[in-house]
């Protein structure tokens with residue numbers, strides 16, 4: 057955006073410097089222009105256009121149904137709002153797992169059509185070919201390990217991952233693999249805090265946690281969850297900064313009442 061040309065933009069290099077200096081990285085999801093404008097103005101470091109849009113924006117039970125076109129629509133709305141934050145765009149289910157050439161052309165579509173700054177893919181060794189190909193085109197990639205919601209039908213539940221030693225060891229080696237490939241950061245979702253802290257110490261790139269404790273380099277939350285818009289989602293890891301569900305419900309009730317009683321609009325609210 058032209059209004060804030062002098063703002064120092066967050067880049068992948070800035071995030072790496074933050075890790076090197078022990079400065080925590082803040083990240084929130086964003087899916088639309090108006091919300092992204094507020095989040096960016098607040099000074100967030102990273103906005104993730106998450107495929108959680110499938111849940112919170114479209115009302116699907118899982119993240120699987122959202123399409124590449126829909127992700128590009130959300131991401132382009134966010135990009136238009138942002139002056140400072142790094143914008144990461146989730147590659148949706150089915151857009152990168154099948155073959156690495158398709159993965160690259162889908163990542164290129166996201167970058168060209170949305171103006172996003174980077175992409176995020178869920179998984180480790182099983183998708184490394186796609187990650188390598190996308191990186192080879194100069195597109196920054198964020199990894200995502202631990203609970204990977206696009207694999208919900210493989211896991212069968214959204215419970216904490218990698219509690220057992222073998223899964224924990226595999227997660228650490230996947231994190232190292234992603235770092236060696238050239239990913240600029242990794243999201244760790246819903247794993248034991250001790251394991252997440254071990255991963256953050258084992259790799260040099262930033263580790264961003266959600267439900268992964270405080271021993272990592274930054275935190276991410278779904279914006280609708282932290283604002284308390286969805287009052288049915290209350291996992292232990294979530295800190296709610298507002299109860300917008302109640303606040304909005306109250307406003308809607310008052311508006312309906314004002315219309316029904318003829319109180320709105322009053323003389324000053326008309327021409």
Ligand code: KIV
Pocket residue numbers: 085104105106107108109146243245266276278
């Ligand atoms: O889609 C999303 O919102 C995410 C975060 C939970 C990390 O991937």
